[in-house]
Amino acid sequence: MIFRQAFDNKSSTYTYLIASAKGREAVIIDPVIENVDSYINILNELELKLVKVIDTHIHADHISGLNELSKRTKCSKIMGEQSSSEVVDIRVKDNEKIKIEKIELVSIYTPGHTDCSYSFLMKDKVFTGDTLLINATGRTDFQSGNSYDAYDSLFNKLLKLPEKTLVYPAHDYNGKKYSTIENEKNNNPRLKVKSAEEYAEIMKNLNLENPKMIDIAITANVKGFTLDQIN
Numbered sequence: 001m002i003f004r005q006a007f008d009n010k011s012s013t014y015t016y017l018i019a020s021a022k023g024r025e026a027v028i029i030d031p032v033i034e035n036v037d038s039y040i041n042i043l044n045e046l047e048l049k050l051v052k053v054i055d056t057h058i059h060a061d062h063i064s065g066l067n068e069l070s071k072r073t074k075c076s077k078i079m080g081e082q083s084s085s086e087v088v089d090i091r092v093k094d095n096e097k098i099k100i101e102k103i104e105l106v107s108i109y110t111p112g113h114t115d116c117s118y119s120f121l122m123k124d125k126v127f128t129g130d131t132l133l134i135n136a137t138g139r140t141d142f143q144s145g146n147s148y149d150a151y152d153s154l155f156n157k158l159l160k161l162p163e164k165t166l167v168y169p170a171h172d173y174n175g176k177k178y179s180t181i182e183n184e185k186n187n188n189p190r191l192k193v194k195s196a197e198e199y200a201e202i203m204k205n206l207n208l209e210n211p212k213m214i215d216i217a218i219t220a221n222v223k224g225f226t227l228d229q230i231n
């Protein structure tokens, strides 16, 4: 299997490119618009045909490359059914299968960071978006975020996956590339809570600044901006 993890320095975003083998069909998860050329280069190098692109949620800290990639490769754009994106082709619900030749992703509705956040399970790997990060969890204070929903998504969905499942988040700010469910259960300070109320209390007191690009990014991602609309 081909599995590439790309990092965007400006927004600390991880993007994933997956295909069963050279010359086959591919899927990209959480692309960043400024890096679309580099994804296209990798696709060309490996003779891959991009057939699907997925955003785990409407991002607030960077402009997604979803629509630009689709414009250039004609791939289908996938998000959850709750997404406010105006350009999505396929809207998935909880527990739906997304097939790319021999690869199968299963959607898991994991709201809380936003009301349209999904995770995607691929055998022993789970792409958690901003729902579960390494040693952290996604903030819940904008984009219809909800700490109680986040608690439910974390404790009743993601942490119920087999402990050896590899966790691939949409961001990391400390140079970590992946984790495991077991690691997060044992070490993630946000998950050391005994109740949803306790979790909500922690999230209420984070006092985080808004992402610098929040207004531009959300509008661009809802409307599906392409490169010619941001330059």
Ligand SMILES: [Fe+2]
Binding pocket: 057, 058, 059, 060, 061, 113, 130, 138
């Ligand atoms: Fe996010």
